[in-house]
Amino acid sequence: MSGVQFSPGIVSPVRRIGRREFDFERQVAIMAIVNRTPNSFHDQGSTYALESAVASATKAVADGADWVDIGGFAFSAAQAGIGAEEEIERVAPVIAEVRAATDAVISVDTHRAEVARAAIEAGADVINDTNGLREPGIAEVAAETGAGVIVTHSLGGPGRRVFRPSYADVVSEVADYLRERVSFALKAGIAADKIIIDPGHDLNKNTFHSLELTRRLEEITSIGYPTLVALSNKDFIGETLDRPQGERKEGTIAANVICILKGARILRVHDVAATVASVRMTEAVLGWRGPVAPIHNLA
Template structure:
């Protein structure tokens, strides 16, 4: 019988890059490093190459298992950039970070040539917020053997979706993810290389994102390790009436609920706080021992 918080996971023990994870009893913490001048949370603070590399190094020091490096924000409120410019943003960061850590590196991109260049530079994972819809993306993943994160969004990066509406957001997201996973498998991507992400706030309003979190079991039960990327997002801000810089507690609460409902990878800005909350959650669920238990029974 499965115990609470453990969906049946396809190939739960996975080697991703140079690290091994047992997603039956372990949660991976993914740090966000945006090399964009306009990312919604850090507002371009890590746009300079050295700042981006330093942010990745600090994240790993703080306990991140995984660093997600992106050069093109999801938001429609940005100037489009060419493939070459996106490659110029992410590849130098990836190669420098690769030289400094054995942590998993993912590239946050929806374009096949960027993914290919990133993997050549040392990335292990393609984190695709476009759900492998770009021509050639699935082939790059299949040919390189990279792990791929298949994410739900209606419009994809850089496209405005005005007032997104769903009949049943969770059922529709789950159906989309099943269809995209089937496409990935048909394209030759191995089952143990697939991760899914319901795409909190990606063309979804606050009520949609809360509903996805509340019924996350319907996503995690698809069977692939589930990533949630809800750190500091607007649904947390609107739920708590908190500005961008004051959403840490809301983020931690939503992440812990997600882990209890089967999420196994958390994409976050605040690594240290997330690592502590995740290790605590793992211990409560009986997956790990306390680090410094007192054996004094007096």
């Protein structure tokens, strides 16, 4: 299928993450979003209760998710701040219960070193940091524990308002930032095969920025580390299609498939079952897997 897809040269494409192994040369991992927050932009607090968060995570794995991302503090600046202890109280019990129930990869969505350490002690495998490892101590936690890290681009980080974000060239600037933060991670002692990158669609970026990142995503994936994209139901999809929050599934699937063709290998999503079907079909068309139930005409 050369000419249809872009194939980035990935550092250590075959990776053991937690209890699962992935071959990112020919496999896409599906990460389910579980927010234990009262103000998450899509689920609006529906998984804030402990039992709801655990049930959402286990259902996602049953629906085919390879990975569950558990967060206790939203990225949005339109919220009251919380302390590290409260964030730990939100995420650690969920992680512990999900860890006991599944071998799926578990990541913690946090930018704080104390929360990352507590999450790893509870059973998390990966630190998903939308602040790009800029908080003091978090890179050291990853290095000491051997956890994986997702290094994400944002200008301000979680809970910090950035008015009218502007870029001379959003893709080049995001790529430069990610290269610099990967270099920082390596110098901090994080192994290269533990690093994943994320360009941060809609994180301090407007719709035109996020569309440009998607259009030129191969400039990000060619950095050489497995690339995660978190597009699910985001505002750039809603604004592009003029669709409200609950009607962005088709746009999300289309954008995710485009990103796979441009080298993305991990998709962070809300709608797991629909994503699994679209990803498995994409992998089959690319020749990475065969049909599950082919009917051979022997006549």
